[in-house]
Amino acid sequence: MPSITIVGADTVFTLSPGSKLTELEPQQNTLPFGCCSAACGTCAIEVVAGMEHLNSKSEEENDVLDNLGENGPNRRLACQCQVTGDVTLLPLG
Numbered sequence: 001m002p003s004i005t006i007v008g009a010d011t012v013f014t015l016s017p018g019s020k021l022t023e024l025e026p027q028q029n030t031l032p033f034g035c036c037s038a039a040c041g042t043c044a045i046e047v048v049a050g051m052e053h054l055n056s057k058s059e060e061e062n063d064v065l066d067n068l069g070e071n072g073p074n075r076r077l078a079c080q081c082q083v084t085g086d087v088t089l090l091p092l093g
Helices: 021-027 059-068
Strands: 003-006 012-014 044-049 075-077 087-091
Touching: 003 021, 059 075
Parallel strands: 003 087
Antiparallel strands: 003 012, 044 075, 044 087
16 A cells, blocks of 8 residues: 655555545645645645656646646646555645
């Protein structure tokens, strides 16, 4: 099971492979979620480690990150991420 480390949280979380990061919402309060549809940018994150264990960015996700001025090779919207292995995330909000 992939381990999800959120910088600033006291706990390491686990999810089943292929799960979306939004499944963490009821388990933690360090990583905020808003619309969960790649529209608001509330869940913008920097992937500190494990980018290779996330699905690819969609064009819509790139557009939202561009509009926020947060796009870059390690920047994602957590609500759009599916995990296949261990990742470490830093919330940007």
